[in-house]
Amino acid sequence: MKDTQHPGRRPPANTIVADDGDDLRFCSTCAFGSVCLPAGVDKTALRELHMLVEHAGPYRAGEHVFRSGEPFAAIFAVRGGVVKTRQLDDDGREQVLGFHLPGEMIGLNAIHAEKYPCDAIALDTVFVCRFSFPALATLATKMPGVQQQLFRLLSADIGKASLLAGDYSADERLAAFLLLLADRFAARGFSAKAFRLEMSRGDIANYLRLAAETVSRVLRRLQDQKLIHVEGRDVELLDRASLQDLARNILHQ
Amino acid sequence: MKDTQHPGRRPPANTIVADDGDDLRFCSTCAFGSVCLPAGVDKTALRELHMLVEHAGPYRAGEHVFRSGEPFAAIFAVRGGVVKTRQLDDDGREQVLGFHLPGEMIGLNAIHAEKYPCDAIALDTVFVCRFSFPALATLATKMPGVQQQLFRLLSADIGKASLLAGDYSADERLAAFLLLLADRFAARGFSAKAFRLEMSRGDIANYLRLAAETVSRVLRRLQDQKLIHVEGRDVELLDRASLQDLARNILHQ
DNA sequence: ACGATTGCTTGATCTGCATCAGGGCGCGGC
DNA sequence: GCCGCGCCCTGATGCAGATCAAGCAATCGT
Numbered sequence: 001m002k003d004t005q006h007p008g009r010r011p012p013a014n015t016i017v018a019d020d021g022d023d024l025r026f027c028s029t030c031a032f033g034s035v036c037l038p039a040g041v042d043k044t045a046l047r048e049l050h051m052l053v054e055h056a057g058p059y060r061a062g063e064h065v066f067r068s069g070e071p072f073a074a075i076f077a078v079r080g081g082v083v084k085t086r087q088l089d090d091d092g093r094e095q096v097l098g099f100h101l102p103g104e105m106i107g108l109n110a111i112h113a114e115k116y117p118c119d120a121i122a123l124d125t126v127f128v129c130r131f132s133f134p135a136l137a138t139l140a141t142k143m144p145g146v147q148q149q150l151f152r153l154l155s156a157d158i159g160k161a162s163l164l165a166g167d168y169s170a171d172e173r174l175a176a177f178l179l180l181l182a183d184r185f186a187a188r189g190f191s192a193k194a195f196r197l198e199m200s201r202g203d204i205a206n207y208l209r210l211a212a213e214t215v216s217r218v219l220r221r222l223q224d225q226k227l228i229h230v231e232g233r234d235v236e237l238l239d240r241a242s243l244q245d246l247a248r249n250i251l252h253q
Numbered sequence: 254m255k256d257t258q259h260p261g262r263r264p265p266a267n268t269i270v271a272d273d274g275d276d277l278r279f280c281s282t283c284a285f286g287s288v289c290l291p292a293g294v295d296k297t298a299l300r301e302l303h304m305l306v307e308h309a310g311p312y313r314a315g316e317h318v319f320r321s322g323e324p325f326a327a328i329f330a331v332r333g334g335v336v337k338t339r340q341l342d343d344d345g346r347e348q349v350l351g352f353h354l355p356g357e358m359i360g361l362n363a364i365h366a367e368k369y370p371c372d373a374i375a376l377d378t379v380f381v382c383r384f385s386f387p388a389l390a391t392l393a394t395k396m397p398g399v400q401q402q403l404f405r406l407l408s409a410d411i412g413k414a415s416l417l418a419g420d421y422s423a424d425e426r427l428a429a430f431l432l433l434l435a436d437r438f439a440a441r442g443f444s445a446k447a448f449r450l451e452m453s454r455g456d457i458a459n460y461l462r463l464a465a466e467t468v469s470r471v472l473r474r475l476q477d478q479k480l481i482h483v484e485g486r487d488v489e490l491l492d493r494a495s496l497q498d499l500a501r502n503i504l505h506q
Numbered sequence: 507a508c509g510a511t512t513g514c515t516t517g518a519t520c521t522g523c524a525t526c527a528g529g530g531c532g533c534g535g536c
Numbered sequence: 537g538c539c540g541c542g543c544c545c546t547g548a549t550g551c552a553g554a555t556c557a558a559g560c561a562a563t564c565g566t
Contacts, residue, residue, distance in 0.1 A: 089505040095419055111408035137401065141394045148390065154407035155364035161414030166348055167462040167524095170553070201514065209420040211554055216515055232514085252342040420554095423523070454544065464524050469545055485544085 052135035055079070057127035065106070065120040065128055072110035074130045078102050081126030082198040085118045086206075096207040098160070099123070099181075099199055103188045108157050123198040164208065168250055173208045174218045176247035178228065182237055194236040305388035308332070310380035318359070318373040318381060325363035327383045331355050334379030335451040338371045339459075349460040351413070352376070352434075352452055356441045361407050376451040417461065421503055426461045427471045429500035431481065435490055447489040 057079070059065060065076060065083060083100040097118055100106050110116040111133070140147035168176075186192035197204065205212040222228045227243055229236040237243060244251070310332070312318060318329060318336060336353040350371055353359050363369040364386070393400035416429075439445035450457065458465040475481045480496055482489040490496060497504070 087505060089502050091502065093502070095505075097415055097418075109408055109411040111404050112406075112412065117412055137397070137404070141397055141400060144390070144394055147394060147400065151364050151390070151403065151407065153365075154404065154411070155362055158362040158407065158410045158414055159365060159370060161411055161418075162350055165350075165414070165417055165462070200512095209418070212513090213515080213555085214553060217553095220515080249342050249344065249346070252340065453542090465543090466525085466545080467523060470523095473545080 052132045052139065054130045055127065056130050057081075057125075059122035059126040059128075061122055061124050063122050063126075065122065065126065066116045068116055068119050070116050072107070072114045072116055072133065074132050075105055075107035075110075075136070076120070077105050077129040077131070079127040079129055082123040083126055083128075084121045084123050084199060084203060086121065087118045094206055096203055098207070099203075101181075101184050101188060104184070105153055108154055111154075123203075163250065166250065170208075170210050170214050170218050171221070171246055172250055173210065174204075174215065174222065175227075175243045176250040177204065177208060178235065178237065179240070179243055179247055179251065182240075192237070194234070197233045197235055305385045305392065307383045308380065309383050310334075310378075312375035312379040312381075314375055314377050316375050316379075318375065318379065319369045321369055321372050323369050325360070325367045325369055325386065327385050328358055328360040328363075328389070329373070329384070330358050330382040332380040332382055335376040336379055336381075337374050337376050337452060337456060339374065340371045347459055349456055351460070352456075354434075354437050354441060357437070358406055361410050364407075376456075416503065419503060423461075423463050423467050423471050424474070424499055425503055426463065427457075427468065427475065428480075428496045429503040430457065430461060431488065431490065432493070432496055432500055432504065435493075445490070447487070450486045450488060 056065075056076075059081075068087065078100050080102055083106055085097040085100065085106060087095045087097065089095065100120075106120050107116065109118070136146070136150070140150055163176075163180075164173075181195065181197075182192040185195050199207075201215045202212045204210075205215045208215070210218075219228070219230050222243075223230050225242070227237075227239045227246075229238055309318075309329075312334075321340065331353050333355055336359060338350040338353065338359060340348045340350060342348065353373075359373050359381075360369065362371070389399070389403070393403055416433075417426075421429075434448065434450075435445040438448050452460075453465075454468045455465045457463075458468045461468070463471075472481070472483050475496075476483050478495070480490075480492045480499075482491055
């Protein structure tokens, strides 16, 4: 079993998961909930939207939600668990593009080429919502709010992709990584202070363009400086201010 | 008038510019031309589209097309010249996000936060088309092809942003940079073999997360190996195959 | 219960690129 | 003309982080 311990002690065999909605309500973390609910979306439209959403999963750790090269037909919202997206070059070397928490969308980068440019892999037990993209696009022509939300989601991803850019030090990168994760957990209603890194040190390293050994060393250094507490994959942020100071060039302003 | 050439010697006071269209035709490089023309768009729709397009420019080298923090109201297509997008962190250090050639769109990353997250600065004499975004979004609800094209443009930018990622060597980065530029020039009808780098070595270095000195050295090394010929800001690709070999991990596949 | 595998950590060494320093060229202003 | 400035090149040195190596703990398959 995974789990055990301490920041957080969660019931066994469980994953980070938000509530599930039902026939009338959206999942509380749904990216479209915020569009439809305040828009006073009528029952018909709601049903129309639900027509094109399928719940899928569970995927077990290591399983693919989609694979690089598959024809693009749908985007996905993570409903529970954590998903890693990555590319493999022809030598088989991995390139981690990102980690995706409940409430976040994946597959948006597949629209352009009409096939997925990356693999999406469950890091723990994962549930997703599948949105047929053609159906969603059609709905978007009828509901400007949905179109606007899609534009926003796409636009946001452009910015995210260029965050990891920049030639920052290993310490800056890790501080920023932890803070961004914390904020994303907080935005979904989880603790921003203590959380579990579902990904391996190797994945973190790859994502941040570092060696796994460096990630190990920096985490220890941050712990020695009492900025964080690390125990295996569980992290607790002890001194947010100092972390923010470290990361301020990356999170600019 | 365009211009051909050989690295070097272009008529003075001129810039890379594609044809301009008129009241009935789109600019030949227009990102939306490909949507509207084959869609057999009728004159009314064309006029509607033109209603929301304004030609702007010329901007002289160093002038801003938009500034970081300004409220987002429009996206722009570069019509002539080269535009650099960049962010400044609070210490005033620059971070170059990209270079944009005629036919390419800028400002897409501003939708999310409803303000521009970066500066767009002319590197030489620049002309642009300005598309009111609210008007464009409205049009998109009526013309699915326009909506689809917007989705595609946004999606493509997500992928571009993660290209510069990865921990590649200076040689790999520069080879990839030159090849991508060449392809983009070719896509707009310019020579893919010989072209002018409108940006300084410093800008290239910043974009590729290198020092300007390193860019200088690598260009010289590539020239010594007879892969390219460099003369000031004019470049000629002599051995595309070897460059592609160098860059194959970045351009993956 | 066993070895095999995988993930994490720590130490020692190596290296690619940044940094520092200096010099040349071309251009605009006076 | 000359000066100053921006841009580019080249060489010498230093360092952050990669790489190599080794050991430990937890998990897995049999």
